[in-house]
Amino acid sequence: MxxxxxxxxxxxxxxxxxxxxxxxxxxxxxxxxxxxxxxxxxxxxxxxxxxxxxxxxxxxxxxxxxxxxxxxxxxxxxRYTNCPIANYKGELYNLPFNMNTFNRMWPEVHTPIQAQAKIDEQKAEAVASLKGRKPRNLEEQALCLVGKDIFKKLIKEYTEKQWGRDCKDLPAFIIKRLPVRMVFDNNYFNDxxxxxxxxxxxxxxxxxxxxxxxxxxxxxxxxxxxxxxxxxxxxxxxxxxxxxxxxxxGKLDWRTVIFKTRVEGTPNYQGNAVINYTSHNEPYTRIIEHKHFEMFGQEVYDSPKTVLSEEYSTEYKEGMEPYYxxxxxxxxxxxxxxxxxxxxxxxxxxxxxxxxxxxxxxxxxxxxxxxxxx
The missing domain is CATH 3.40.50.720 (NAD(P)-binding Rossmann-like Domain)
Incomplete structure (x- = not known):
């Protein structure tokens, strides 16, 4: 047996x-x-x-x-709800792309109709530049989905840090769609x-x-x-x-992540569990402040210190943890x-x-x- x-x-x-x-x-x-x-x-x-x-x-x-x-x-x-923030050179944007994002991106935009018109205008510009052909790389694909402003500040450099490659060198099919929500709702998930x-x-x-x-x-x-x-x-x-x-x-390829975790002597460092850093100004892709996953309201301040993890996306090498x-x-x-x-x-x-x-x-x-x- x-x-x-x-x-x-x-x-x-x-x-x-x-x-x-x-x-x-x-x-x-x-x-x-x-x-x-x-x-x-x-x-x-x-x-x-x-x-x-x-x-x-x-x-x-x-x-x-x-x-x-x-x-x-x-x-x-x-009851944790994921509402990540994007930091582009000190400018803060809500994710996923929603009406709060669009108003921050274009201060004159206040309604869904205005936001959609702005995005459609930039998408049409990107499609026209292809002169009838399909997008050949991730950059062209993303521009056709959301236009140049959102791409520049919230996609381009962040994606390049994630993949370690220029967006022009990444295949178009990586980004099949990008969520665009015409509501003032910062909840990342629809579930x-x-x-x-x-x-x-x-x-x-x-x-x-x-x-x-x-x-x-x-x-x-x-x-x-x-x-x-x-x-x-x-x-x-x-x-x-x-x-x-x-x-x-043959061996399959992976992307991996290196974490640099530290303790800060303050109860509330960034005010959110997840902040993505979408420019090349910072080498890390995001900072996680772990206490915000489980502590809410006054509870955050009852704990005098906080723990942060910087995330660095990198190529996988033997002995590292395979992630993506x-x-x-x-x-x-x-x-x-x-x-x-x-x-x-x-x-x-x-x-x-x-x-x-x-x-x-x-x-x-x-x-x-x-x-x-x-």
Missing amino acids: KQYDYLIVGSGLFGATFAYRAKQLGKKVLVIDKRPHLGGNVYCEKMEGINVHKYGAHIFHTNSKKVWDFVNSLVEFN CYQGIPIGGYNKLIEALLDGVECITEVDFFKSKYKTWKKYADKLVYTGPIDEYFGYKL PVNDERNNALAEEYRKLSLHEDNVIFGGRLGQYKYYDMAPIIEQVLSIQL
Whole structure:
């Protein structure tokens, strides 16, 4: 008899949710993770009494009542609403692009009709400059979607910092659409449900993995579990899909993020959880002030210090954390070849951002796991 029904590689949201479901069905499960902690990229580290999103800001949002009820059955979520700010050389703009943004961009614009006319005028100028051809790069595509003013201040330099390339050197399909909202609403997401687990994401992971056998600091490929069929009937693999296959078709590319986290001796540094820096004046893409995810009103000032994380987007190198799949033709085609190989792996489930080489928000990951027939 094998010791486990499922060996799960990786304790992020996909692996932890799968483990929870399997345990609920009476299955024997082992979760292994090469990091010294559980939770994958949603892991929080406590600093100055504040839950710091160690691997970048995670904001849970969904339109699925089933998913929302599921996570809230494990831990109560707060009322955090994501309303990021863009800072362009000291000018502050609301995101996503809405009436507050347009009035700040063009002070004479006060109504949706005026805003739409301004955008349409600039879009028409961009389309005319192409002389009938389709946009060839991201810059041309963005100009045709929102016009020159929004592109210059809120897209161009920020995107170049994210990708490490000039917008003219990025493919047009990266930006298929840009949200433009003709309302005075700063809520970044349109979803019905949104929030952060009260007490931090570790509470959610602890609830998902309660009663599940877990081992940290175990690299699947350097451990005895690589020969997983000795131990389990099925494997749930959430690591990089190309690594699973020994990179035999070639390596997939990633973008990654470097975080510089510091403590400031003030209760409120920037007044918002997320501020994007959209010019090249600053080398970082954004600053996260973590306390604003869970502290509101006077509660912010009850804590005398605050914790900030500057985010620097950079090229992935061996040994770094892979964050974002590179959405270009080469990598999309290579990833599809690996996905085809994965279909022929008996009793192996490939899941999550790394295992499928697709960027996912948190709720779709949980929804995907809830739909799997165990």
